[in-house]
Amino acid sequence: MTVAGDGAGAGEDNGAQQIVDWDFAVRIGSGIAGEGPQVSRAEGAAVVAELRADAGRATGLVKEFTGLDAPADTAPVLVVDRAGWVQANADAFSHVIAPVIDKLVDKRPMSSIARSVGAKVTGAEVGGLLGFLSGKVLGQFDPFHEPYGRLLLVAPNIVHVERELGVDPTDFRLWVCLHEETHRVQFTANPWLRDHLFDEVKALADTMDVQSMLGDGLSRAIEAIKGNGNLLEAVSSPEQREIMDRVTGVMSLLEGHADVVMDDVGPTVIPSVATIRAAFDKRRKGIGTLDRVLRRLLGLEQKMAQYRDGAVFVRTVVDKVGMEQFNAVFTGPETLPSKDEIHHPERWIARVL
Numbered sequence: 001m002t003v004a005g006d007g008a009g010a011g012e013d014n015g016a017q018q019i020v021d022w023d024f025a026v027r028i029g030s031g032i033a034g035e036g037p038q039v040s041r042a043e044g045a046a047v048v049a050e051l052r053a054d055a056g057r058a059t060g061l062v063k064e065f066t067g068l069d070a071p072a073d074t075a076p077v078l079v080v081d082r083a084g085w086v087q088a089n090a091d092a093f094s095h096v097i098a099p100v101i102d103k104l105v106d107k108r109p110m111s112s113i114a115r116s117v118g119a120k121v122t123g124a125e126v127g128g129l130l131g132f133l134s135g136k137v138l139g140q141f142d143p144f145h146e147p148y149g150r151l152l153l154v155a156p157n158i159v160h161v162e163r164e165l166g167v168d169p170t171d172f173r174l175w176v177c178l179h180e181e182t183h184r185v186q187f188t189a190n191p192w193l194r195d196h197l198f199d200e201v202k203a204l205a206d207t208m209d210v211q212s213m214l215g216d217g218l219s220r221a222i223e224a225i226k227g228n229g230n231l232l233e234a235v236s237s238p239e240q241r242e243i244m245d246r247v248t249g250v251m252s253l254l255e256g257h258a259d260v261v262m263d264d265v266g267p268t269v270i271p272s273v274a275t276i277r278a279a280f281d282k283r284r285k286g287i288g289t290l291d292r293v294l295r296r297l298l299g300l301e302q303k304m305a306q307y308r309d310g311a312v313f314v315r316t317v318v319d320k321v322g323m324e325q326f327n328a329v330f331t332g333p334e335t336l337p338s339k340d341e342i343h344h345p346e347r348w349i350a351r352v353l
Helices: 022-033 041-066 082-096 098-107 112-134 155-165 169-189 192-206 210-215 217-226 238-269 273-285 289-297 300-321 323-330 339-343 345-352
Strands: 077-080 139-142 150-154
Touching (some): 041 155, 041 169, 041 238, 082 139, 139 169, 150 155, 238 273, 300 323, 300 339, 339 345
Parallel strands (some): 077 150
């Protein structure tokens, strides 16, 4: 399914290009991604129009339920195909990891030939990862797109999943938009959140020990492949894992908050929401062996846990103190829950409220 009309942007020309050939990554990723389900031109246009309308409708529903007020006309909504999602994420990655790449380049200068070959190799690796993920993501908020972020809805994947589950397409599309629009509201109603996450990335870059990564990083990565860990944890230091734990706490909050919104608002506007949730959860458990291994190595299983753990945190706090007091979580970095507090909401309540 090819979607026309919503360009996702072009790759950035920055220092990261010395390590990763982003244009090559996009070509590889787009080739792996494929187009998705076959639809007529008229059906494709109707899907795009409905998703745009649903995203707009979801804004008011999210505001009414959460009390978060996002400024109008910020963070555009783009309906994209898989190739558009690959391009958008290549743009985002090149921006977000620039501090890390700059440190690597400074510490390990290379000849122009070695740099060119290395950039193609890493470009192929990144492209392979993006191609793998491009067929699985239904929607995504990109907080790092200037100036306020942007919301991506991946039309072919939404159509594919709604067909696979056999659910009502109109209900399913609004259900997805409720979750993704919640992310857009989270960031645009609280602009500091974007800067906070980027600061965490820069902090991660500051803690990098390049020699350690180039030394025993490979052996630790191999152990992760053979064992039960994931690659991201295997090549990180204790200090880096501390930063990653903070980010995990934030992401669990955001994902869980969005899941609570989609499931609690859903029954009021989506007649078949209970059927959709049951079918969707069953699908999450039914992924194949290869897919499960890749998810574990890339830390994606942890992301599934973020939805579950974050939703429990949000529901527990809201049940005890109400939505208005819960929204203190969005006051600033100091009120965000830690990874430990996500699992023990009463500790967050005691510390913050």
